[in-house]
Amino acid sequence: MKQPFRVIIVDDHDHAREAIREIVGSYENFVIVGEATNGEEAIFLTEELMPDIILMDINMPHMDGLSATKIIKTKYPYIKVIIVTVSDEVTNLFEAIKKGAQGYLLKNINPTAWYEYLQAIADDEIPMSEELAFKLLQEFTSQKEKQMTKNPLSKREQEVLELVAKGHTNKQISVDLSISEHTVKNHLKNIMHKLHLENRVQITRYAYEKGWVE
Structure with a gap:
């Protein structure tokens, strides 16, 4: 057990x-x-x-x-x-x-x-409520300018990031992208490694701050 x-x-x-x-x-x-x-x-x-x-x-x-x-x-x-x-x-x-x-x-x-x-x-699947995602969006779109940074993510990693920022769970992402949950978790690990982040909340915050997600 x-x-x-x-x-x-x-x-x-x-x-x-x-x-x-x-x-x-x-x-x-x-x-x-x-x-x-x-x-x-x-x-x-x-x-x-x-x-x-x-x-x-x-x-x-x-x-x-x-x-x-x-x-x-x-x-x-x-x-x-x-x-x-x-x-x-x-x-x-x-x-x-x-x-x-x-x-x-x-x-x-x-x-x-x-x-x-x-x-x-x-x-390790931190839920992102719609309310929290909305507050994140409000906070970072209210900034005077978004710092535009070269995106180091692959196309697939970018797709995963966008769905995470919308509050989707690993299971939902696996269905949306027709990949396994294991693959989703690996993509998340790569995203966090590349961006030097620790969790989904920070991923969402970073994505909106850098202007990678509209």
């Missing part, structure tokens, strides 16, 4: 941690291995427990979640960090992405939606 994904919860509010604990604790393939109340504790626990996923609040005393995320991702890039917050401010969203976060969950969304999202994160 496959080992469950190990999760750390980071939030300075007892009720928030309890609510997250109840949601995530009900999933068989996820196990909560630790809880922290601020960014400093999160870094310490990460080094001690080496989790697979960290559910990170933003606003906390001593050290906020974004600062902790940057430190953790610098030291342990393979650990997935999901920002969990009540705020959907674009500023927070983009700061989280810049610090290396793989995902962004709102505390007030339906708890039943958490499992699908967490599983996608755990499977």
